[in-house]
Amino acid sequence: MRGETLLVGLDIGTDKTNTLLAELGENNSLEIVGVGSAPSRGIKRGVIIDLEQAAEVVSESVGQAERMAGIQIDSAVVAVNGSHISSFNSQGVIAISGEHSEITENDIEKVIEAAQAGVIAPERELIHILPREFILDGQKGILDPLGMSGSRLEGKVHIVTGSATAIQNLLKCLEITEIEVDDLIFGNLACGNAILNKTEKELGVLLIDMGAGSSDISIFINDNMAYSSILPLGGIQVTNDLAIGLKATIEEAERLKIKYGNVMENYISPDEVVEINRESGATKEKVAKKFIVDIIEPRVHEIFSLIKEELERANYLNSITQGVVLTGGCALLPGIVDLAAKVFETNVRIGRPNYQGALSDLVNDPRFSTEMGLLEYALKASIVGSPRKNKRQKGISFLIKAISWLRDFF
Numbered sequence: 001m002r003g004e005t006l007l008v009g010l011d012i013g014t015d016k017t018n019t020l021l022a023e024l025g026e027n028n029s030l031e032i033v034g035v036g037s038a039p040s041r042g043i044k045r046g047v048i049i050d051l052e053q054a055a056e057v058v059s060e061s062v063g064q065a066e067r068m069a070g071i072q073i074d075s076a077v078v079a080v081n082g083s084h085i086s087s088f089n090s091q092g093v094i095a096i097s098g099e100h101s102e103i104t105e106n107d108i109e110k111v112i113e114a115a116q117a118g119v120i121a122p123e124r125e126l127i128h129i130l131p132r133e134f135i136l137d138g139q140k141g142i143l144d145p146l147g148m149s150g151s152r153l154e155g156k157v158h159i160v161t162g163s164a165t166a167i168q169n170l171l172k173c174l175e176i177t178e179i180e181v182d183d184l185i186f187g188n189l190a191c192g193n194a195i196l197n198k199t200e201k202e203l204g205v206l207l208i209d210m211g212a213g214s215s216d217i218s219i220f221i222n223d224n225m226a227y228s229s230i231l232p233l234g235g236i237q238v239t240n241d242l243a244i245g246l247k248a249t250i251e252e253a254e255r256l257k258i259k260y261g262n263v264m265e266n267y268i269s270p271d272e273v274v275e276i277n278r279e280s281g282a283t284k285e286k287v288a289k290k291f292i293v294d295i296i297e298p299r300v301h302e303i304f305s306l307i308k309e310e311l312e313r314a315n316y317l318n319s320i321t322q323g324v325v326l327t328g329g330c331a332l333l334p335g336i337v338d339l340a341a342k343v344f345e346t347n348v349r350i351g352r353p354n355y356q357g358a359l360s361d362l363v364n365d366p367r368f369s370t371e372m373g374l375l376e377y378a379l380k381a382s383i384v385g386s387p388r389k390n391k392r393q394k395g396i397s398f399l400i401k402a403i404s405w406l407r408d409f410f
């Protein structure tokens with residue numbers, strides 16, 4: 001029956017708030033039936049700074065998707081994004097007791113609990129504990145120790161936390177809009193799941209989601225997220241640079257960026273000119289297209305260089321054997337693949353969802369990568385049953401129970 005199993009992904013971005021609404025199709029496939037996209041207000045670098053405005057935007061975006069689908073929703077899987085996120089690696093160790101020294105679910109939970117004990121500050125809230133590797137009596141590289149025998153189990157994990165205040169405000173915003181939160185998923189994790197292939201995730205890849213307010217980076221190796229970080233620079237900085245350099249309004253600079261933006265000078269002929277509206281006068285003026293490239297290129301180059309330096313410092317640069325995948329709205333800038341390849345000295349591709357059904361023309365866009373990942377998560381939850389429903393009320397111990405489940409998904 002129509003609307004029987006609804007799957008909803010909601011991402012409150014700095015630039016746009018997007019909703020994807022899907023039904024469970026044949027053979028447990030996703031059938032997208034509604035898409036909503038509303039310009040964001042009250043969000044800065046992915047963090048809600050005005051609850052009322054943000055709630056209005058969420059209502060607009062969800063309302064669009066609902067009208068398109070002719071269905072009403074009451075809950076969603078929601079992305080948690082933004083400059084308040086911070087991630088780090090940690091490890092824990094436990095002794096295995098019991099009759100046959102066989103590792104049980106309980107042991108895995110205990111070692112993961114040990115890995116996060118005392119490392120999360122009170123003003124931070126845990127979003128995910130993602131297992132990276134287990135070491136059993138010195139044997140490294142174990143991905144799932146369940147049922148194995150041993151006496152000393154070590155667990156290496158990647159921990160993603162957010163500011164408790166920012167997360168509370170996100171939940172409050174959804175409460176105002178009367179949308180129940182099925183789950184909160186770190187945006188980059190959802191995004192990686194939607195657009196990275198198995199080889200990339202296994203052998204090592206760098207994912208960069210360049211949005212408006214931030215560039216969210218993560219490294220996947222051995223099928224797990226090994227590193228993640230948020231750089232508070234994105235498309236807004238590019239637009240601001242253009243507005244200053246061209247003495248134009250932000251709106252005009254954004255228009256010029258989308259229409260003529262480019263980060264590789266050799267893509268344009270030196271005498272191409274474009275018409276712009278200066279801030280001061282109503283008359284149009286002509287500006288060389290090269291001038292626009294000369295403003296955009298250094299900023300995007302700087303963002304990539306900062307990411308490269310950070311990965312070098314963290315000792316992860318050599319791990320990205322499968323190269324770089326760029327997604328998010330800034331990935332639409334012509335020439336960005338070549339620029340990234342030049343900076344990172346590796347192969348680069350644009351990542352976008354590869355959805356085959358109706359509305360694919362809208363959804364297979366780098367600006368919908370995170371939302372598609374949220375839907376895939378919701379799909380898995382509806383098939384196998386999510387152990388995390390209402391986890392916010394049930395606390396961390398409940399979240400730990402979900403870890404093996406999350407692992408299967410990502």
Ligand SMILES: Nc1ncnc2c1ncn2[C@@H]1O[C@H](COP(=O)(O)OP(=O)(O)OP(=O)(O)O)[C@@H](O)[C@H]1O
Nearest residue numbers: 013014015016211212213214235236328329330332
């Ligand atoms: N065709 C295009 N060319 C260049 N830049 C573009 C294009 N389309 C969108 N952008 C830029 O992409 C950014 C928006 O990307 P995206 O939709 O991924 O952001 P967001 O998810 O709302 O923001 P964030 O993830 O930072 O919270 C804006 O800065 C916008 O100017």
Ligand SMILES: [Mg+2]
Nearest residue numbers: 013014211328
């Ligand atoms: Mg985004």
